[in-house]
Amino acid sequence: xxxxxTFLKYFFIVFWAVFVVAPFLWALTTSxxxxxxxxxxVTYIPWVDFEPNLEGWKVLIKSPAKGGVDIVEPYFNxxxxxxxxxxxxxxxxxxxxYALSRYTFKAGFVKNNDITFFFISQRIMPPIVLSIxxxxxxxxxxxxxxxxxxxxxxIVLLMPIAVWIMVDFFNKVPREIDETALIDGCNxxxxxxxxxxxxxxxxxxxxxxxxxxxxxxxxxxxFILTFTEVQLLPVKIVALNSxxxxxxSLSASALVSVAPLIIVAFIVERYLSKGNLSGAIK
Amino acid sequence: xxxxxxxxxxxxxxxxxxxxxxxxxxxxxxxTILGRTLSGKTTLLxxxxxxxxxxxxxxxxxxxDFLKVPVWQRNVAMVYQQFINYPHLxxxxxxxxxxxxxxxxxxxxxxxxxxxxxxxxLVGYENRKIQELSGGQQQRVSLARSLVKNAKILLLDEPLVxxxxxxxxxxxEEFKSLFSKGLADETxxxxxxxDPRETMELNGEVIVLDxxxxxxxxxxxxxxxxxxxxxxxxxxxxxxxNIIEAEISNEQIRFEGIEIKAPNHLSKLTDSGLKIGLRSSxxxxxxxxxxxxxxxxxxxxxETLLHLKRGTIKIIMSIEEVLNFKIHDKIKIDFxxxxxxxxxxxxxxxxxxxxxxxx
Numbered sequence: 001x002x003x004x005x006t007f008l009k010y011f012f013i014v015f016w017a018v019f020v021v022a023p024f025l026w027a028l029t030t031s032x033x034x035x036x037x038x039x040x041x042v043t044y045i046p047w048v049d050f051e052p053n054l055e056g057w058k059v060l061i062k063s064p065a066k067g068g069v070d071i072v073e074p075y076f077n078x079x080x081x082x083x084x085x086x087x088x089x090x091x092x093x094x095x096x097x098y099a100l101s102r103y104t105f106k107a108g109f110v111k112n113n114d115i116t117f118f119f120i121s122q123r124i125m126p127p128i129v130l131s132i133x134x135x136x137x138x139x140x141x142x143x144x145x146x147x148x149x150x151x152x153x154x155i156v157l158l159m160p161i162a163v164w165i166m167v168d169f170f171n172k173v174p175r176e177i178d179e180t181a182l183i184d185g186c187n188x189x190x191x192x193x194x195x196x197x198x199x200x201x202x203x204x205x206x207x208x209x210x211x212x213x214x215x216x217x218x219x220x221x222x223f224i225l226t227f228t229e230v231q232l233l234p235v236k237i238v239a240l241n242s243x244x245x246x247x248x249s250l251s252a253s254a255l256v257s258v259a260p261l262i263i264v265a266f267i268v269e270r271y272l273s274k275g276n277l278s279g280a281i282k
Numbered sequence: 283x284x285x286x287x288x289x290x291x292x293x294x295x296x297x298x299x300x301x302x303x304x305x306x307x308x309x310x311x312x313x314t315i316l317g318r319t320l321s322g323k324t325t326l327l328x329x330x331x332x333x334x335x336x337x338x339x340x341x342x343x344x345x346x347d348f349l350k351v352p353v354w355q356r357n358v359a360m361v362y363q364q365f366i367n368y369p370h371l372x373x374x375x376x377x378x379x380x381x382x383x384x385x386x387x388x389x390x391x392x393x394x395x396x397x398x399x400x401x402x403x404l405v406g407y408e409n410r411k412i413q414e415l416s417g418g419q420q421q422r423v424s425l426a427r428s429l430v431k432n433a434k435i436l437l438l439d440e441p442l443v444x445x446x447x448x449x450x451x452x453x454x455e456e457f458k459s460l461f462s463k464g465l466a467d468e469t470x471x472x473x474x475x476x477d478p479r480e481t482m483e484l485n486g487e488v489i490v491l492d493x494x495x496x497x498x499x500x501x502x503x504x505x506x507x508x509x510x511x512x513x514x515x516x517x518x519x520x521x522x523x524n525i526i527e528a529e530i531s532n533e534q535i536r537f538e539g540i541e542i543k544a545p546n547h548l549s550k551l552t553d554s555g556l557k558i559g560l561r562s563s564x565x566x567x568x569x570x571x572x573x574x575x576x577x578x579x580x581x582x583x584x585e586t587l588l589h590l591k592r593g594t595i596k597i598i599m600s601i602e603e604v605l606n607f608k609i610h611d612k613i614k615i616d617f618x619x620x621x622x623x624x625x626x627x628x629x630x631x632x633x634x635x636x637x638x639x640x641x
Contacts, residue, residue: 179331
């Protein structure tokens with residue numbers, strides 16, 4: 001019985017691993033192919049099935065004048081916009097979440113829960129609904145087609161995620177910990193910085209991870225709010241497509257665009273496996 | 283340095299958490315706040331600490347208006363009933379935390395923390411994480427952190443209630459020896475509890491609190507011997523005092539077909555609607571006594587608690603040995619009636635075996 005169980009367990013692990021890894025392997029091999037090898041039937045193994053070349057990768061860094069698409073600048077634009085917007089969202093979101101978790105607000109019938117819901121409601125609407133006001137807003141303050149404009153819009157999109165996760169997290173940190181810090185001589189700001197925040201690192205990491213993922217993968221707003229001056233990676237990758245689909249450079253760009261998320265996932269996984277994500281707060 | 287409160291009232295919703303609470307606490311003394319759960323004990327301690335602002339009333343400490351001083355400048359210490367520590371710091375840093383806030387130099391912090399660790403018996407644990415400690419040890423860290431500050435006011439909010447029986451006994455002993463070591467020389471020690479036995483053992487000045495109101499103030503012995511009302515008698519006894527509606531006439535106490543000769547301190551009472559109060563320990567088994575039916579028998583530690591019934595009367599008796607009874611057993615008991623209390627119809631103490639009454 002237990003042997004069967006072990007067998008099934010490993011079978012599913014292997015099955016799942018293949019399921020998850022196969023597309024990446026497929027993209028990896030495809031990125032080294034040329035037109036001939038992609039369209040000449042099913043091939044998998046380099047040097048045996050097909051002759052690998054670096055054309056797909058070279059296109060990504062060649063300037064358009066030489067027939068390339070040059071994703072280097074959009075890549076760093078994307079990194080810059082995502083990281084800046086995530087960082088600002090986390091800082092503002094954490095502060096708002098702490099206030100919403102610990103203090104009572106009342107303005108007529110509007111109370112804490114309504115404010116929290118207001119933040120979250122920003123994510124309920126389909127992006128297309130938001131796109132028109134965003135477009136008009138950015139155009140009225142001359143920030144269309146600029147990094148700053150994108151960062152502003154991404155903060156609007158990411159901060160609700162941070163608020164949502166952090167309110168929930170702070171609600172689980174016993175108030176008595178803040179109170180003890182006050183009694184031990186901290187003013188409210190010190191209590192937040194010295195006691196509450198250090199105990200909220202797991203929540204900050206989760207919130208940060210979600211912000212980075214949602215910021216990094218956004219295509220829609222990057223597409224609508226930029227034209228020629230500034231381009232983000234997802235838009236540039238789509239622009240690769242022409243009359244003949246260049247599977248090799250598409251695969252290569254897909255791999256480089258997934259790379260930062262894989263790095264983030266590995267860091268979080270390290271942190272998780274050290275057991276730091278749970279158990280800090282009983 | 284006195285801590286004086288005047289008519290503290292706090293009513294966040296329909297019910298009073300504090301209802302015109304006044305007291306005058308003097309330094310070097312131990313005050314026990316005795317009350318059932320939700321009686322306002324924690325609210326009172328938090329108000330003294332400054333975590334809550336009362337709706338009305340005043341607190342004065344050392345001649346200054348305490349309500350104008352923010353929590354972090356009040357120099358109080360508090361131990362919660364939950365084991366509250368800083369989970370991101372190790373034991374040493376937890377205890378050092380209040381000292382670091384005061385910008386004391388490292389050498390002195392180290393000495394003070396080690397001394398404090400010694401007094402709670404946790405030497406050798408300074409590098410442990412809080413999560414690696416047992417509940418009792420966590421509470422000791424909490425206590426050490428409150429001791430290390432040399433606070434003028436030390437608040438202990440049911441510090442033992444979440445510990446298991448054995449640890450509770452052990453820590454209670456340690457508390458007593460800590461307090462008696464002169465720790466409280468210039469400190470006002472305020473200890474809240476629901477446990478009458480704990481109150482008697484700590485033997486300080488007792489404030490009986492119920493529904494936010496102070497019912498009685500006095501030394502532990504006085505509260506025990508002369509509870510001023512039925513409520514106090516209930517709160518200050520565990521199991522609660524048995525209350526029996528009875529009639530007294532011709533020097534006889536009558537209830538439920540039982541007739542007992544009234545002792546001197548009860549024989550003169552003539553009011554109607556009298557209630558007789560008798561502690562569970564003042565009832566004994568007696569072959570020639572009155573018949574009662576066993577409703578429930580519990581054995582706790584070395585004690586047997588019997589829930590008894592006769593007609594409409596239900597009482598609890600405790601026996602200082604382990605005895606086995608079955609439900610519905612008929613047993614015969616006798617009342618140590620000379621230790622009975624009498625309460626008037628309005629709940630006020632009418633007569634006590636220790637000579638107290640409210641008149």
